[in-house]
Amino acid sequence: MxxxxxxxxxxxFYVLAVLAVAGGVGVITFKNPVHSALxxxxxxxxxxxxxxxxxxxxxxxxxxxxxxxxxxxxxxxxIMLVNVRRLSPDAxxxxxxxxxxxxxxxxxxxxxxxxxxxxxxxxxGGGATALQMVQGHVxxxxxxxxxxxxxxxxxPFEIVSVVLLVAMIGxxxxxxxxxxxxxxxxxxxx
Amino acid sequence: xxxxxxxTLIKLAVVIGVLLTTVPIMVWVERRGSxxxxxxxxxxxxxxxxxxxxxxxxxxxxxxxxxxxDGVDHxxxxxxxxxxxxxxxxxxxxxxxxxxxxxxxxxxKIHGFIVAPDLNIGILYIFALAAFGxxxxxxxxxxxxxxxxxxxxxxxxxxxxxxxxxMTISVVGVLMASSSFRLDQVVMAQTGTWLxxxxxxxxxxxxxxxxxxxxxxxxETNRLPFDLPEAEAELVAGYHTEYSSMKFASFFMAExxxxxxxxxxxxxxxxxxxxxxxxxxxxxxxGAILSLVIFAAKVxxxxxxxxxxxxxxxxFRFDQLMALGxxxxxxxxxxxxxxxxxxxxxxxx
Numbered sequence: 001m002x003x004x005x006x007x008x009x010x011x012x013f014y015v016l017a018v019l020a021v022a023g024g025v026g027v028i029t030f031k032n033p034v035h036s037a038l039x040x041x042x043x044x045x046x047x048x049x050x051x052x053x054x055x056x057x058x059x060x061x062x063x064x065x066x067x068x069x070x071x072x073x074x075x076x077x078x079i080m081l082v083n084v085r086r087l088s089p090d091a092x093x094x095x096x097x098x099x100x101x102x103x104x105x106x107x108x109x110x111x112x113x114x115x116x117x118x119x120x121x122x123x124x125g126g127g128a129t130a131l132q133m134v135q136g137h138v139x140x141x142x143x144x145x146x147x148x149x150x151x152x153x154x155x156p157f158e159i160v161s162v163v164l165l166v167a168m169i170g171x172x173x174x175x176x177x178x179x180x181x182x183x184x185x186x187x188x189x190x
Numbered sequence: 191x192x193x194x195x196x197x198t199l200i201k202l203a204v205v206i207g208v209l210l211t212t213v214p215i216m217v218w219v220e221r222r223g224s225x226x227x228x229x230x231x232x233x234x235x236x237x238x239x240x241x242x243x244x245x246x247x248x249x250x251x252x253x254x255x256x257x258x259x260d261g262v263d264h265x266x267x268x269x270x271x272x273x274x275x276x277x278x279x280x281x282x283x284x285x286x287x288x289x290x291x292x293x294x295x296x297x298x299k300i301h302g303f304i305v306a307p308d309l310n311i312g313i314l315y316i317f318a319l320a321a322f323g324x325x326x327x328x329x330x331x332x333x334x335x336x337x338x339x340x341x342x343x344x345x346x347x348x349x350x351x352x353x354x355x356x357m358t359i360s361v362v363g364v365l366m367a368s369s370s371f372r373l374d375q376v377v378m379a380q381t382g383t384w385l386x387x388x389x390x391x392x393x394x395x396x397x398x399x400x401x402x403x404x405x406x407x408x409x410e411t412n413r414l415p416f417d418l419p420e421a422e423a424e425l426v427a428g429y430h431t432e433y434s435s436m437k438f439a440s441f442f443m444a445e446x447x448x449x450x451x452x453x454x455x456x457x458x459x460x461x462x463x464x465x466x467x468x469x470x471x472x473x474x475x476x477g478a479i480l481s482l483v484i485f486a487a488k489v490x491x492x493x494x495x496x497x498x499x500x501x502x503x504x505x506f507r508f509d510q511l512m513a514l515g516x517x518x519x520x521x522x523x524x525x526x527x528x529x530x531x532x533x534x535x536x537x538x539x
Contacts, residue, residue, distance in 0.1 A: 034266070034332055041325070048318075061314040069321020069354070073328065073347050080332050080344055140310045142371060 012053055020046035033079045041072045058141040201305045205282050213446045214244030220497050227501040254435035259334070262432065266333035271433065271440035274326035278447040281319045284312050285454050286374040288464050289471050289481040302374055303482070312372040313365065316455070317358055320410065324350045326444070327412075327429045334432035342428025345418050345508065349409055352512060353416075356519035357406035360399040363530035364392050364459045367539055377463030389467035393460040395539055399526035400460040402519050407452040409515065411445065413496060415503040418511055453492035454485075461488055 004011070023046060026039030044067045051060035149157055218233075218241060225232025233240035258267065283305035290303040324347055331343015365371060368379035382390045393400045409416040425431070430441045457463060464471070464481035471477040506514070533539040 064318035
């Protein structure tokens with residue numbers, strides 16, 4: 001009991017981390033695309049849990065809202081519409097791209113390692129309250145994220161929003177084959 | 191520390207108990223209410239005014255054979271009702287249901303009538319979980335291996351994604367006016383009156399937001415006029431066509447619990463929570479009980495409102511539903527959000 005309460009955070013962290021990685025492995029090993037999508041969802045949930053564990057509640061909630069609530073539902077939506085029950089038994093058609101996959105995995109791993117290293121050198125001992133500080137006062141994760149985003153990173157933030165807007169308009173233009181036909185007899189079926 | 195844990199456990203037990211008890215009561219209200227509206231008698235054989243009908247129904251559902259059809263995806267088929275019920279029950283832990291500040295139980299502070307008092311993301315947590323609730327329907331629809339279930343699942347996922355946007359944007363105005371994500375502070379910001387007689391509820395300055403939120407709440411809880419995912423004339427029973435006994439009952443209970451949560455949210459966000467104009471709720475247990483009664487009465491009104499609308503309006507067509515969501519509700523929610531911003535900048539609100 002004493003061990004449990006002393007190492008509670010560490011235990012929760014390792015459980016979440018192992019489950020997150022397990023979800024990632026599940027994505028590439030399941031034969032059924034719906035199962036793969038759901039294991040990716042599991043990974044997203046565990047990462048949200050990790051955010052909350054580090055007192056970044058706002059990031060955790062946004063992770064759930066955007067990834068679990070929006071993006072994964074769309075993935076599932078598409079998989080269900082094309083109705084693939086199983087991938088073809090000879091999964092060899094992907095193995096030609098294995099070198100490319102290994103390369104991108106290594107590059108991605110190096111980037112993460114670099115990020116972690118730079119982060120731990122740059123901000124020694126950030127601590128739990130670092131994510132809730134606004135100008136030296138402890139306020140809350142939401143306030144801290146808002147303050148950083150709208151004060152220090154306003155220009156990049158606006159640029160990203162313009163890029164997203166362009167992507168959105170592009171998606172609508174690609175998606176609308178019968179532009180202007182809705183509501184005039186042109187029915188949109190699910 | 192142990193006293194805190196016990197207090198939290200008691201609050202959790204009370205919340206879950208009340209939510210689960212509301213389900214049979216709401217089933218009875220729905221059946222008798224629909225009978226009242228359609229000039230019928232409704233269930234009146236079991237107990238006085240048919241009050242024991244839900245109990246009999248529950249016994250029937252529990253004792254029914256637990257059927258798993260051939261060709262379903264076993265794991266996901268069984269998982270889906272669990273997700274529905276778990277999500278529905280756990281949303282309520284950030285909903286405050288009365289004024290309980292400064293009260294103590296077993297010498298430990300109870301931190302207000304809310305299960306998770308220190309979660310400062312409050313309403314965001316509810317939206318995040320509600321977004322997760324879509325999965326129960328999508329997974330149920332897909333794993334049943336049935337055309338009608340699949341269509342119901344697909345319909346509900348597109349419907350819930352569409353109306354979630356309108357719902358979230360319509361809440362932004364309230365959050366701006368009360369400058370907090372925490373629902374107890376949203377309620378605190380609505381105490382007092384304007385000009386001495388208009389209660390300072392968000393519904394008055396933000397009537398557009400309130401209407402958008404309520405319409406979106408109907409769509410999110412899959413209630414008529416937006417119950418396309420289970421439109422029985424077209425889809426048999428939609429995503430739960432292949433479910434029977436307690437697995438079906440789990441979906442059923444989740445739907446009614448979501449109804450309670452939606453009503454509670456409407457009351458908290460737009461109708462002043464447990465406050466009444468001209469009434470100062472005293473501190474201590476007497477005030478706490480008074481606030482509980484006021485809150486329960488307001489929630490009960492909106493629960494009845496949901497029943498009332500269900501038996502009054504016909505069902506939308508699917509394209510009408512989508513057009514309403516994207517072309518009317520989202521723009522209206524943005525108008526509300528802009529109006530609150532402008533009004534706050536001008537110092538009116």
